């Protein structure tokens with residue numbers, strides 16, 4: 001398995017990389033030039049004068065398309081994206097010194113790819129745009145793609161040429177095939193678990209430049225789908241195609257998919273096993289590109305959700321996170337409204353981060369809770385006794401309680417104590433994180449990084465926030481001392 005956990009305890013000037021495991025092993029998959037190899041580090045603390053270790057070919061991309069293709073921005077040290085140093089510092093400055101980073105699978109990790117189809121029927125190009133342009137770079141040997149995505153692209157090219165399918169011409173708005181989405185499912189319980197990933201099957205979604213299946217080019221579309229099925233379906237020697245779908249799109253804007261989908265061949269349901277659940281995704285649904293890394297993240301996430309919690313899963317897409325927690329943590333039924341009645345909130349927003357309204361709601365949770373508590377006994381004695389001498393304060397409180405009691409928050413006494421933030425956008429995460437911490441409504445407790453997109457400047461973050469302000473180190477020490485002292489006292493009494 002190409003998974004290891006690195007625990008960072010670095011200082012800005014002198015970087016300290018601490019392996020908390022008995023050994024850290026990076027199992028590398030075969031590269032075009034080197035055989036499969038495995039690197040093991042003995043349990044020790046590695047100190048290096050510079051934050052990044054020297055580049056090593058062991059974890060290099062070694063992709064012939066690097067430079068021309070915009071997919072990957074870094075080709076060395078895939079196990080340790082450069083952004084990691086910043087992330088380590090960022091979290092340490094916020095009091096999280098045990099940030100971990102899961103390197104995940106370094107090659108062949110992409111199980112979902114949307115690729116543009118351009119060129120000509122004789123020489124089709126299938127790949128990504130060149131940086132800053134709409135020139136498509138052909139990437140038949142992409143090292144990030146699951147190998148069966150590359151195999152299916154090869155087969156598709158054969159079909160395009162053989163059947164004279166015209167790739168889309170963006171300037172003219174002509175041609176037939178605009179894009180293709182290739183999604184891998186590794187769900188096959190009839191083979192041993194260890195072989196499932198390698199044997200992943202491809203759901204091929206052809207984005208066709210026509211309004212519907214009644215368009216004149218439909219004959220060619222069906223011929224292409226049948227070609228893929230005959231040569232890649234279950235009765236072929238390779239069997240790499242799971243199913244074929246079509247999406248009809250005639251718009252001249254940059255949006256890849258239109259609204260009209262049709263299932264053409266193969267199984268309709270596209271199952272995947274992730275985070276302990278089986279989930280079927282429609283080709284139009286959001287699906288994580290790196291399913292194995294997502295599985296690692298979900299397993300980590302489970303640890304932070306107590307059994308029996310009520311969980312609100314926001315930005316849920318097809319609901320894989322909420323379902324995974326519901327199964328593993330025996331969660332209570334989803335609350336009627338988003339946050340009301342939840343113990344734990346999980347957010348997994350798109351790259352732009354949280355919506356402002358949600359940040360605001362999360363920031364004001366504490367004050368709303370305080371108001372609700374106050375509303376329960378506005379005439380309590382003790383601390384409030386002095387207010388009796390100042391009736392205007394009592395009157396103000398009563399009126400504010402009446403107004404506030406109209407909000408749904410106040411009907412329920414349970415408010416989330418834990419916020420789990422899963423982020424694919426580092427810049428927006430930092431901003432959201434600062435906003436959440438700014439008024440001390442939340443404190444950051446844990447953070448973990450995952451290498452969801454090796455070869456790029458990105459880090460997927462799982463951050464755990466708890467309600468209330470951070471407890472200072474001094475206070476923590478005092479509390480620890482007190483606990484120790486009372487334990488000693490109890491022991492001596494027993495003696």
Ligand SMILES: C[S@@+](CC[C@H](N)C(=O)[O-])C[C@H]1O[C@@H](n2cnc3c(N)ncnc32)[C@H](O)[C@@H]1O
Pocket residue numbers: 286287288314315316317318319320321348349350351355424
């Ligand atoms: C990063 S994906 C996460 C999906 C899901 N948690 C998963 O792992 O499959 C973000 C999801 O948020 C949805 N989304 C984007 N903006 C949203 C909004 N303002 N409100 C609710 N959902 C939104 C997207 O459609 C997408 O499904």
